[in-house]
Structures are given as structure tokens and as C-alpha cells.
Amino acid sequence: MQETQGKSLMESMLLRAVRPYKSGQCDGGDTVDILIDRGVISRVGRDIVPPRDIPVVDGGGKLVLPGLVEAHTHLGYSFLGLPWFRNNVGSNLQDKINAEKAEIKRRRIDFQLQAERQLAHSLALGSTFLRGHVSIDTDTGLEPLEGVLRAQEKYKELLEVQIVAFPQAGLTSRPGTIALMEEALSMGADVVGGLDPAQSDRDPKGSLDTVFGLAQKYCKPIDIHLHEPGELGGFSTDLIIERTKSLGLQGRVTISHAFCLGDLKPADIARTLDELAQNQISIMTTAPAGRACPSAAQLVRAGVTVCSGSDGVRDSWSPFSTGDMLERAKLVAMRNNFRRDIDVELALRACTFEGAAALGIADYGVEEGCSANLLVVPGETIAEAVINHPVDRIVIKGGHIVARNGSILENTLFG
């Protein structure tokens, strides 16, 4: 087996004896072999005889999942690999923004290095797709983005990274930010971010017109952080729906968090979910245990694409996230009180197939014709793999083994 020789991805290999996960099925399928031809799954079947000279990897009857989708994290500001951050930050938003800026300065954070550490960490746990928000802010300027762009480039063969230009300190309310956002999008940020148009920018119409205007000008999708609660969040959601519809941006807009969908009145939630579904607006939820949030089951029933993410991984905002999207599926299941295997599978779907749909990832899955981005993990059922989220993992990207047991195979990286 040549798993650590050379970094050329898009390789060929035969993965023997694995049980593929398909969306909506709570057991892995029958045990099959998977033939990968230059990074693409070319055959799934029994007793495949491999072409000469390609590596053969024994899956030992384990499950094989498509690469996990980390649909919402922040890049550049994680403290992964650094001493523990003793969190004594106040509870309001401004406290948190100030604390982050102070800590970034105090620790002289190297944005590229921290982004790389986080990408390596996510990949090692099986995420082969990741959407990361990078703060675009008149204080720090474009330095964080520059570092994260370099990390994205360095990892491009290993992990598909989408960078969101995220106006964390305010967009229209903070002079100079719009120009920075334009620069960020010109430099290569992949997605236009937004933030609480009412509570942060104090001007829901102006804020959202700006976000949607940038998306049109630069032909990029949109991903808006919406923490606004109850009826206020419902109003902002309506404004997002109206613009998505009138500008024909169906399938290009994600609302992240959307806490209001957990505490609006039931009839308002039902109407809003229908309109989100009609306009193909995806909802990203981390499924926080400590506050109201959208019901994953309700979203799915309404036909809304629901994806999930870690949010910040070990940063000054919160210490909890490990960046493990299998564990995240467990947290989604726990938050939604999903105890049945069939419901736990729905939670994993948010971290796989639904995430791929939200992020516009093509050729996703464990079927012939799909890209060979795979995670091999033990589990009698999908639920067992999610709930144990074991360290025992093999991560395959482009037909190449890139990580085992939670660690990147270093030779694979940039060797």
C-alpha cells in the first residue's frame, strides 16, 4: 500500500469490503468493493479485480461515508495548537468581539498558521469540504483573509474550502467595510457574508440590499449570520426571502443559525419554512443546546435544506467545538431528541448530503461517478458511527488516503 508516497491526488485505488452510506438509509448497504480511477468512483460492486499496480485498501466491513461537510466555521482565529484560552469573556456580543480582538493581538495570532491547523484538524476527522467565515473588519483589514487564502491554496488538493467574507463588526454601520468586502471578493473570497441586519447594522433594508448587491456584482452566493430572535429575526428572514425571490437567487442563499426559527409562533415558523423551501434557501444550524434554534426535523419535513457546522473551533467565543462533524451529527441528534436510528441518520445527513447541497458541491456521494472523497469508519449502523464518533477513521481525498485515526499522514500533505 502506497498511502504515504507522493502528494499527487486524483489517484486510483481499490477500497475493499466497505458498506456505503446512502442518504435516507440508516444501515450501511451490503459489503462491496469500490474502485477509484484517478479520483473518481468508477465502480461499486462485489469482488472487483483491480487493475495491476493500484493500491488495495481493506475496509474490513466498515461503513464508508462521503467526506463530511463542515458548512459553517470561522477560519484564522482558532487557538488550536496553542495554550488553553482561559475564557472570562462577558456575555454580550460586543464583549465577545472586543475579547477576540484583544486576544488575537496579545497572542500575535498567525492567521495562516491557525487556518492551516484547523484545516488539517478537520480533514483528519473526515471533513473534505469546509465553508469558513473570515472576518472583514476595518480594524484588522484584509490581513486575516490573506492568511486564510494562502491556507486555502496550500490545502486545495486536500480539502475543498469556501471562504466567506464576513463583516463581523458590522457592514453598513461601519464605514469602510463595504470597500473592504469588495476587495475581499476581488481577492478570491467565495461567498458574500452578512450579519444581523437589524441588530448589528440597525438598518435591515440597507444592510441586506448591500449584501445582495455585492452578491450580484461579484456573482457569488450568500451566507448570512442571523442571530436575531423571535419576530425580529422573522422580519429579517422575510426580507432575505423577498430579495432571494425577486433577484432570482434561489439555491444561492444560506441563513446561518436562524435562531428565530426556534422561537417564532408555530404558524409563523410553518409559513417561513414553506417560503424558505420554495426559494431554496438553506438553513445552517449548529444545534446549540443552550438556546432556541431551528428544529432539524421540521426543516426536513418542510423541504428546507439543512446543513450543520462547528462554528468557531476552540476560539475566544466558545471552547466547545472540536471540529468533528460526526460528533456534530450526534449533537444535532441530541438537540432534536432524535433517538431512533432513522432520526440519527437525518442528523448525519445534515453533515453530509444536505451540507453538500447547501454548499453546491457536485458529484457528492458513494456512487459510481462521484468524486472519491470518503470516510471509512466502524459502525453496525449509521447511528452507531455517529454516536460513537470513533477515532478509528480512514479519510480518502481524491482517491488518496490522507488521514488515519485522526491524524494527517504527513507525507501526503506537501511531501
Place this chain on the structure above:
Amino acid sequence: MQETQGKSLMESMLLRAVRPYKSGQCDGGDTVDILIDRGVISRVGRDIVPPRDIPVVDGGGKLVLPGLVEAHTHLGYSFLGLPWFRNNVGSNLQDKINAEKAEIKRRRIDFQLQAERQLAHSLALGSTFLRGHVSIDTDTGLEPLEGVLRAQEKYKELLEVQIVAFPQAGLTSRPGTIALMEEALSMGADVVGGLDPAQSDRDPKGSLDTVFGLAQKYCKPIDIHLHEPGELGGFSTDLIIERTKSLGLQGRVTISHAFCLGDLKPADIARTLDELAQNQISIMTTAPAGRACPSAAQLVRAGVTVCSGSDGVRDSWSPFSTGDMLERAKLVAMRNNFRRDIDVELALRACTFEGAAALGIADYGVEEGCSANLLVVPGETIAEAVINHPVDRIVIKGGHIVARNGSILENTLFG
């Protein structure tokens, strides 16, 4: 080092270079040595010279916690060590009770074996104290209790187990159950259990009078499962408080779950917490992510002892719990949105010092005079140990190393 030789507990050893956790402190203390003399911490200090011939264990500067307290689980019905239970159980209480009975029968569950597996598992993760509910039911009779009592006896040197006689299918509403409860208490069950006096027994007064009557007759503490929501749960809580007060049972009563304390009106919650504190009634919360539950911060502020537990570990009710009380502290923190180190420490306190208070455990802590039941775990701060809940652990019971890295040292057990 003689860690696997002989099973006689109450041994002597020197634990070098550890940082003791004290209640209310979010860093470990200064690095010290801990001298253990026949199962008791006899000295804590620097550069202790051990008496000849006692084992010396290097703590490597790690944290040392008192043994974790699992204050609420169920014993005998776990599927640990068995094939994955494909959960397809309906959502109401009767569905769950029926499914459990059917699965216990189908799998021909050996109650003693499953209890032993669970005790070994908990101990390996650092719990040295455990309160386990055992179903007392006219269908299964006393067979589950007999098995669990044998497991308790077998593990008595390794783990302090309190058995709750728990009338899961109803107490006064199910003829024959009271007699079985009396038999269970005579046989050695340590605690009188109860269950939803209104929703299950349909007779709050009759049900609670029976529970408190049994507690008086057999001189045992009380631990009542209370799932009843809102004002109904508030009423049952009031009845429990009234009986605790009038019978002088302060410090002897625990209410488990008490979901109503998460959804009563704020003023009612405040009044109830005050009365719980005055009557030294403890609250056990698993901090479920998927439903209203008591706020750990509110309980502590009101002076109510708050402990935590895993509830069922891998049973037919729910697949989520691992039985790891360090992970549980993380879930308590997440449910309460505790992000600061000082708040995460409060979550761990529920799984250590507060749990010990609720269960009436004497000589608890990492100080001179305390029993040497300890968990050595890496972490710069308490929060880091909780949030990482790493596998790297040394578990000491009675001055004897009984587990390392999540596995029992087999020779220690019954060798």
C-alpha cells in the same frame, strides 16, 4: 510500580506531581505530591519522601480530581457490550416501557452481567461513586434487582454503588408493586425511588405518601423521577417539599430531572428553588439538549445542590449516553451556555463535589483526610479537561490504580 498486583484495596502509594482540583477553582492548584496511606490521603505537599516500599506513580503535572460521581443511571438494562440496538421506539412513555421489556426478553438480558459491564465501564472512565436505578416491576419481579445486587457486591471494593428501587411501571397504580418495593428495600436496595406521582400514578398524594412512608419505614433516602412539565410538575414538587419538611427529611431527598424547573414561570421557579434549598432537596439534571430543564446556574445561585448523571447508558431508551461523567460535565456546560472557565468548573462541580453532597458521600475531595478515590487527567485548566474529556486517565480507588486510559486493569479486578 505494582499497579496490577493483588486486589487488596486500601493501599498506600505516593502520587507525584499532580495539580489538585478544589471546588470553585477553575485552575488546578500548584503541583504537589499526594501521599496515600491505606486508602486515605494522609499528606498533600511538595517533595514528599515516601515510606519505603510503597509504589510511586508519576502524575506528570496533570490535574487530579476526586473520583467522579455518577448520580443517576439505570442498572441492569444497558446493552453495553452487545450488538447495537436498532432503535425504532415510539415517542411516548408507554412505547418506551414496552420496547424495553420486549428487548430485554428478546436478548435474554443477564442483568448481573450488564450491570457489571456498566460498572466496569463507568469506573474505567473515572466514576468511583454511582447511583443506579433498578426497575421494580410486577412483570420482571425482583430478578433485575438480584442481578444488580450481585454486581454491587462484586464491585464493592472498586466502586461505591447506591441502588435505587425504582417503580418504573407505576407504584400505587400497579397492584403488587408496593410489596415488591418493600422486599427490594429489605433485600438491600439503598434508596427509595419514585416516579411522576401525577402522570404515572394518577394520584400525587397517594403516590408520594407511599414513597415517603417507605423511606421512613426503612430509613432510606429518596430519589424521585419527576418528568412532569410546567405547573403539574411544580405541584408535585411542592408536595415533595411539604413532605420533606414535615417529616424532617432535609438532606435525604433528590428530585431527578425536574424538567418543570425549566418551564415554570420565572417567579414560580425562584420560589420553588428557595424552598428546595431550605429543605436541602437536591436536583439531578442530565442537562438534556432537547427539552426544557433546570438551569444549573440558577440552582447554584439559589443554594440548591445540583448533581448530574448519564441516565440510561446505551439502552433501549436512548443511544446517547457514554457513561463518561467528564463528558457529562461538558454537556451540562453546553446546555447552560457556560463558556467561561469559571462556569465550566461549575458544571464539573455537579459531577464531583455537588454529586457527593447529593449522595451523602463522606470524606470526599483531594485533601488530607479524604478517601483516595482520584482521577488523574491532563488539562491546563479544569475547563480544558472537561471539554477534551480525554481518554488519557488514571483512576485510583482506595489508593490503588484500577484503570488506565479507559480500561480496567484486569488483574486489579478480581485477581
